[in-house]
Amino acid sequence: xxxxxxxxxxxxxxxEQGGLFKTSTSGRHALDWLFLILxxxxxxxxxxxxxxxxxxxxxxxxxxxxxxxxxxxxxxIPENSGIYPALLGSxxxxxxxxxxxxxxxxxxxVYLEEYAADTWLTRFIEVNISNLAGVPSIIYGLxxxxxxxxxxxxxxxxxxxxxxxxxxxxxxxxxxxxxTREALRTIPNAVREGGYALxxxxxxxxxxxxxxxxxxxxxxxxILALSRAIGEAAPLIVVGAATYITFAPTGPLSxxxxxxxxxxxxxxxxxxxxxxxxxxxxVALMIVLLLTNSVAVMLRNxxxxxx
Amino acid sequence: xxxxxxxxxxxxDGLWRPESRMRHFREWAIKILLAAxxxxxxxxxxxxxxxxxxxxxxxxxxxxxxxxxxxTTWSAAFANPQFGIMVLICGTLLTTxxxxxxxxxxxxxxxxxxxxxxxxxxxxxxxxxxxxxxxxPTIVYGYFALTFVTPLLRDTILPSLTIFNALSAGLVMGVMxxxxxxxxxxxxxxAVPRSLREGGYALxxxxxxxxxKIxxxxxxxxxxxxxVLGISRAIGETMIVAVxxxxxxxxxxxPLESVQTMTAFIVQVASGDTPTGSLTYNTIFAVGSTLFxxxxxxxxxxYLFVRRFREAY
Numbered sequence: 001x002x003x004x005x006x007x008x009x010x011x012x013x014x015x016e017q018g019g020l021f022k023t024s025t026s027g028r029h030a031l032d033w034l035f036l037i038l039x040x041x042x043x044x045x046x047x048x049x050x051x052x053x054x055x056x057x058x059x060x061x062x063x064x065x066x067x068x069x070x071x072x073x074x075x076x077i078p079e080n081s082g083i084y085p086a087l088l089g090s091x092x093x094x095x096x097x098x099x100x101x102x103x104x105x106x107x108x109x110v111y112l113e114e115y116a117a118d119t120w121l122t123r124f125i126e127v128n129i130s131n132l133a134g135v136p137s138i139i140y141g142l143x144x145x146x147x148x149x150x151x152x153x154x155x156x157x158x159x160x161x162x163x164x165x166x167x168x169x170x171x172x173x174x175x176x177x178x179x180t181r182e183a184l185r186t187i188p189n190a191v192r193e194g195g196y197a198l199x200x201x202x203x204x205x206x207x208x209x210x211x212x213x214x215x216x217x218x219x220x221x222x223i224l225a226l227s228r229a230i231g232e233a234a235p236l237i238v239v240g241a242a243t244y245i246t247f248a249p250t251g252p253l254s255x256x257x258x259x260x261x262x263x264x265x266x267x268x269x270x271x272x273x274x275x276x277x278x279x280x281x282x283v284a285l286m287i288v289l290l291l292t293n294s295v296a297v298m299l300r301n302x303x304x305x306x307x
Numbered sequence: 308x309x310x311x312x313x314x315x316x317x318x319x320d321g322l323w324r325p326e327s328r329m330r331h332f333r334e335w336a337i338k339i340l341l342a343a344x345x346x347x348x349x350x351x352x353x354x355x356x357x358x359x360x361x362x363x364x365x366x367x368x369x370x371x372x373x374x375x376x377x378x379t380t381w382s383a384a385f386a387n388p389q390f391g392i393m394v395l396i397c398g399t400l401l402t403t404x405x406x407x408x409x410x411x412x413x414x415x416x417x418x419x420x421x422x423x424x425x426x427x428x429x430x431x432x433x434x435x436x437x438x439x440x441x442x443x444p445t446i447v448y449g450y451f452a453l454t455f456v457t458p459l460l461r462d463t464i465l466p467s468l469t470i471f472n473a474l475s476a477g478l479v480m481g482v483m484x485x486x487x488x489x490x491x492x493x494x495x496x497x498a499v500p501r502s503l504r505e506g507g508y509a510l511x512x513x514x515x516x517x518x519x520k521i522x523x524x525x526x527x528x529x530x531x532x533x534x535v536l537g538i539s540r541a542i543g544e545t546m547i548v549a550v551x552x553x554x555x556x557x558x559x560x561x562p563l564e565s566v567q568t569m570t571a572f573i574v575q576v577a578s579g580d581t582p583t584g585s586l587t588y589n590t591i592f593a594v595g596s597t598l599f600x601x602x603x604x605x606x607x608x609x610y611l612f613v614r615r616f617r618e619a620y
Contacts, residue, residue, distance in 0.1 A: 052455075
């Protein structure tokens with residue numbers, strides 16, 4: 001830049017002494033272009049890895065995916081192994097988890113957003129819930145192991161689907177509460193005041209107006225939370241999901257396996273045949289997740305139009 | 308229903324239902340019910356603390372707390388067990404450092420692109436696409452790290468890599484954390500007031516200069532919060548390291564070797580048969596307590612930083 005320096009008039013030189021104002025625009029603009037490329041590439045890296053991951057599991061897993069794989073029990077022979085009990089276990093888990101966590105989560109959110117006064121106790125609960133969302137999932141597994149499996153086996157019969165579902169419910173409760181609260185918060189106060197002005201009680205306003213209006217947001221958050229529960233493996237391993245099971249679960253108190261657990265068990269096997277089975281299991285898990293997420297998007301679109 | 312004469316006169320038109328005891332009772336019952344929901348959620352925290360504390364105290368009845376914190380070997384499963392938690396913490400930090408080395412630059416640059424450069428349409432499409440990365444089950448990432456990333460690195464640049472290693476687990480974990488860091492940083496960057504940017508342009512700064520010298524410093528507390536949150540995620544991440552980093556609990560800083568993290572140890576013990584109340588059983592709770600305390604501190608730090616950037620403008 002020294003060559004340019006000579007051509008400048010003294011006025012510019014004076015401001016240059018401060019070092020802040022550099023007029024060499026061509027160099028700076030070239031850097032701007034480089035920077036734009038850099039940030040764009042950074043944004044794309046994640047998406048490229050995602051694409052590679054999806055292609056990789058599809059190439060590994062899809063050839064092994066068949067009706068027989070879906071309807072068979074696990075076996076010591078990789079080629080005969082299937083995911084039937086794990087798939088049923090996952091469906092049982094997610095259904096029970098939804099039954100437990102959705103009413104609890106929406107109830108807690110309505111209380112915190114519509115009833116609770118702004119006291120230190122409410123603020124403590126809020127901080128607490130946002131903290132719970134950051135607790136590693138395996139810690140929830142330890143909680144479930146300590147309480148549901150070992151302290152209350154008379155209720156849950158120990159290492160059962162119910163214990164697993166209760167553990168997963170506590171895990172996703174903060175996500176549901178946070179999503180529902182955010183949905184309630186976006187509703188203008190005029191709706192509430194209009195209701196009160198007509199003589200409706202707090203609960204009547206909530207039931208007839210606030211809950212229907214908050215539904216799309218709450219629903220999306222809930223289904224995202226449930227799909228997280230479907231993919232969660234760590235807490236279930238700790239609360240005793242079985243890795244090798246040769247019967248389909250019969251009820252909430254039955255022993256069980258789940259898709260991620262089955263995949264983990266196959267990955268841990270040294271024989272290469274089981275790696276293929278694991279890949280097929282991964283594809284099955286991703287398909288289940290894709291289905292639940294599409295349902296979430298569809299429901300949100302449907303309700304958003306109505307409101 | 309005990310209604311006085313003034314109220315019953317009004318109730319004739321049917322729409323106006325006067326305050327009845329039934330209605331009051333229903334309102335009260337519903338409020339109690341909803342409050343119970345909120346308190347159950349909060350009791351989870353107490354449940355966690357209670358369970359961890361109870362079993363950890365049992366653990367320290369048999370193992371000295373000084374040994375736990377200072378010993379440099381971890382051999383919980385052997386005949387003469389040694390419990391040096393530093394070994395597991397070291398393994399955890401190694402994978403975490405690798406993950407953050409990937410996720411922080413990539414996530415931050417992506418956040419700058421999304422908030423400063425991308426058009427509203429691109430932003431609407433790219434953000435959910437990036438969020439998908441956070442929705443992929445971690446067992447799938449574990450499979451990917453073990454069967455794709457490790458072989459790829461071995462065949463290309465690192466032939467000395469062992470099958471189970473901290474490097475691929477850390478790299479893949481980094482990719483998983485990108486959306487966390489990107490979205491929290493982006494919120495912070497987006498919250499920087501327009502006037503600061505315009506002031507920069509008025510002084511003749513280019514877009515890059517505004518982004519890197521004005522916007523990023525102004526959003527720094529949010530970016531710190533995002534990073535701390537990312538670290539906390541990486542420390543608590545389980546399945547990727549359990550699958551791809553192996554179960555060799557030894558003190559090393561070499562990312563090409565197998566390490567055992569705190570979470571991987573818990574999985575290793577829990578997937579075997581461990582009788583309730585045995586020392587090994589208590590050990591996973593002691594390790595879990597350590598993990599819980601570490602992530603709790605990080606989450607609180609992150610929370611304080613987030614609050615700071617929310618209050619600043």
